[in-house]
Amino acid sequence: MQKVNSLILDRLQSEVSLIPELARHLIAAGGKRIRPVLTLLAAKLCGYQGERHVALAACVEFIHTATLLHDDVVDESDLRRGRSTANAVWGNKAPVLVGDFLFSRAFMMMVDDGSLRVLQILSRASAVIAEGEVEQLVTANDTSSTEAAYLHMIASKTAALFEAAAQVGAVVADRPMADEEALATYGRSVGVAFQLVDDALDYGAGKNLGKTVGDDFREGKITLPILLAIARGSSEERAFWTRCMETMEQEEQDLERAIGILHRHDAIDDTIRRAESYCAEAKGALARFPDSPARQALLDLADFAVHRAF
Amino acid sequence: MQKVNSLILDRLQSEVSLIPELARHLIAAGGKRIRPVLTLLAAKLCGYQGERHVALAACVEFIHTATLLHDDVVDESDLRRGRSTANAVWGNKAPVLVGDFLFSRAFMMMVDDGSLRVLQILSRASAVIAEGEVEQLVTANDTSSTEAAYLHMIASKTAALFEAAAQVGAVVADRPMADEEALATYGRSVGVAFQLVDDALDYGAGKNLGKTVGDDFREGKITLPILLAIARGSSEERAFWTRCMETMEQEEQDLERAIGILHRHDAIDDTIRRAESYCAEAKGALARFPDSPARQALLDLADFAVHRAF
Numbered sequence: 256m257q258k259v260n261s262l263i264l265d266r267l268q269s270e271v272s273l274i275p276e277l278a279r280h281l282i283a284a285g286g287k288r289i290r291p292v293l294t295l296l297a298a299k300l301c302g303y304q305g306e307r308h309v310a311l312a313a314c315v316e317f318i319h320t321a322t323l324l325h326d327d328v329v330d331e332s333d334l335r336r337g338r339s340t341a342n343a344v345w346g347n348k349a350p351v352l353v354g355d356f357l358f359s360r361a362f363m364m365m366v367d368d369g370s371l372r373v374l375q376i377l378s379r380a381s382a383v384i385a386e387g388e389v390e391q392l393v394t395a396n397d398t399s400s401t402e403a404a405y406l407h408m409i410a411s412k413t414a415a416l417f418e419a420a421a422q423v424g425a426v427v428a429d430r431p432m433a434d435e436e437a438l439a440t441y442g443r444s445v446g447v448a449f450q451l452v453d454d455a456l457d458y459g460a461g462k463n464l465g466k467t468v469g470d471d472f473r474e475g476k477i478t479l480p481i482l483l484a485i486a487r488g489s490s491e492e493r494a495f496w497t498r499c500m501e502t503m504e505q506e507e508q509d510l511e512r513a514i515g516i517l518h519r520h521d522a523i524d525d526t527i528r529r530a531e532s533y534c535a536e537a538k539g540a541l542a543r544f545p546d547s548p549a550r551q552a553l554l555d556l557a558d559f560a561v562h563r564a565f
Numbered sequence: 566m567q568k569v570n571s572l573i574l575d576r577l578q579s580e581v582s583l584i585p586e587l588a589r590h591l592i593a594a595g596g597k598r599i600r601p602v603l604t605l606l607a608a609k610l611c612g613y614q615g616e617r618h619v620a621l622a623a624c625v626e627f628i629h630t631a632t633l634l635h636d637d638v639v640d641e642s643d644l645r646r647g648r649s650t651a652n653a654v655w656g657n658k659a660p661v662l663v664g665d666f667l668f669s670r671a672f673m674m675m676v677d678d679g680s681l682r683v684l685q686i687l688s689r690a691s692a693v694i695a696e697g698e699v700e701q702l703v704t705a706n707d708t709s710s711t712e713a714a715y716l717h718m719i720a721s722k723t724a725a726l727f728e729a730a731a732q733v734g735a736v737v738a739d740r741p742m743a744d745e746e747a748l749a750t751y752g753r754s755v756g757v758a759f760q761l762v763d764d765a766l767d768y769g770a771g772k773n774l775g776k777t778v779g780d781d782f783r784e785g786k787i788t789l790p791i792l793l794a795i796a797r798g799s800s801e802e803r804a805f806w807t808r809c810m811e812t813m814e815q816e817e818q819d820l821e822r823a824i825g826i827l828h829r830h831d832a833i834d835d836t837i838r839r840a841e842s843y844c845a846e847a848k849g850a851l852a853r854f855p856d857s858p859a860r861q862a863l864l865d866l867a868d869f870a871v872h873r874a875f
Contacts, residue, residue: 271699286738325661328638351635352659352698355668359692362672366684373794374684384668388662 259291262313277353290420291316297424299549307427317361317421324354372426382417387411396475399494414446437540443539450558451530454478456522456524467512475500483522534561571600572623572701587663600730601626607734609747609859617737625730627671634664682736690729697721706785708806712792724756747850754847759870761840765833779820785810793832845869
């Protein structure tokens with residue numbers, strides 16, 4: 256990871272000084288770096304001995320950072336990782352363009368790597384992420400959207416990059432397709448679990464991690480906890496959700512009331528339980544690999560995706 | 566071009582219907598399609614007989630459309646090609662994400678093409694475009710910025726894609742590096758000429774093309790006409806430019822006054838003259854190729870970039 260971090264700082268360079276300045280704001284803020292870690296560990300799991308996984312892990316983090324920059328513009332968020340978002344500091348314009356730069360730079364690094372298979376996996380993931388983000392935009396504020404639509408959306412907007420990040424580790428190690436697919440499954444399941452927990456955390460589940468509670472609520476984002484509560488709720492509660500999330504007429508006590516309703520219907524705990532079952536699926540996908548420190552680390556990482564906040 | 570157009574419509578498909586809907590709004594609006602035409606003609610000029618140039622021309626148009634979508638968000642423009650911009654219709658969110666989708670889809674198509682050289686040229690161009698857009702953001706509202714900085718910026722934000730589009734034509738035809746470079750020079754020069762004329766048109770040069778006059782002025786964008794007028798102007802005029810473009814305190818008659826000052830200093834005609842000299846440079850770069858219909862079309866296209874509005 257040290258090599259990945261220094262490569263990231265190196266490849267952020269540009270004649271245009273605002274670019275590294277703005278990108279560093281986000282990248283230096285730390286974050287969990289889960290996605291590049293996936294690439295590194297998957298490569299190790301597959302017995303890879305070279306150095307290509309370092310640059311590809313940096314690519315994965317660049318793509319992730321680009322989507323975060325665009326996401327915050329789209330969400331009009333003010334906080335990310337406990338710090339001001341780039342758009343809160345620089346306005347909307349620079350983050351859109353710096354995101355584009357990071358995205359292009361990631362592709363340049365993949366081209367330097369030279370594997371068309373890697374390029375295929377990561378360009379497809381990027382397109383799927385964008386589709387997932389648009390899906391989220393379309394289903395936001397729609398209290399009649401379904402659990403299936405929600406799972407499809409998070410599989411795209413979040414899990415696709417986890418999946419690609421892990422899969423790429425098998426590709427550099429030149430492993431058979433079955434290993435690639437097992438790692439893709441592992442990554443996808445960890446990604447879904449991660450997003451489910453994220454959505455639960457937004458309603459104050461577990462410990463606070465510098466995340467503002469209630470962001471999703473204030474934006475009218477329909478996540479799994481809400482969908483479960485709507486399905487299990489009274490018609491009075493449904494009217495409450497429609498007012499808050501669709502017509503977006505929120506009053507001061509509404510977030511508190513929402514959290515109360517979610518707990519009453521076990522919606523948050525059930526969301527965490529779904530995450531646990533994706534976590535188990537992820538670990539199961541690693542069964543075909545012999546035990547090793549990398550395998551143990553991936554098993555731990557799957558647990559961390561679910562239990563990080565508890 | 567018919568093949569390119571139907572491929573574009575085909576590859577806009579997505580399960581998420583807002584994506585083709587929004588992208589079609591812009592792509593179907595027509596536009597001049599200069600960049601994909603460059604790829605097609607460059608390939609023909611190089612004697613290419615296959616079909617790869619069609620998909621790559623579509624990639625070039627996708628990258629261009631993605632930058633337009635992000636550009637309009639950044640500029641907060643309401644009109645593009647005489648129609649409402651996507652952000653004016655859908656808000657800022659969807660155009661950012663659909664731009665990302667188009668960009669990723671373009672890379673998927675390049676990966677399908679399978680040439681790392683093409684991927685290298687177009688990923689580098691994309692990064693340079695983003696850098697140029699950030700440069701524009703940084704120098705906007707800065708009346709002390711230089712002509713050199715302006716030319717560097719338009720070489721990046723506009724000419725880089727013209728350059729790459731033409732160069733790729735030589736790559737598919739597997740021509741020697743000298744031919745690639747000649748076509749790159751041709752494309753770059755046409756791109757600079759095109760942008761110079763665009764900047765002149767924004768102050769009402771030539772015929773109206775559905776472009777709103779004064780957009781750049783209202784946004785405080787410092788373009789070559791302004792830089793020439795500032796260099797040649799009185800201190801009273803400099804105070805005028807500072808007020809309008811830096812402190813952005815614009816009054817009703819200011820655009821008219823600005824146009825008057827520009828004409829008094831020949832700033833618009835001189836901008837067109839610079840464009841003509843880039844146009845001549847572009848044509849000169851084609852001298853090494855034998856005469857052919859494709860060569861004649863490229864010569865005409867260079868003229869069109871300058872004279873389209875007159």
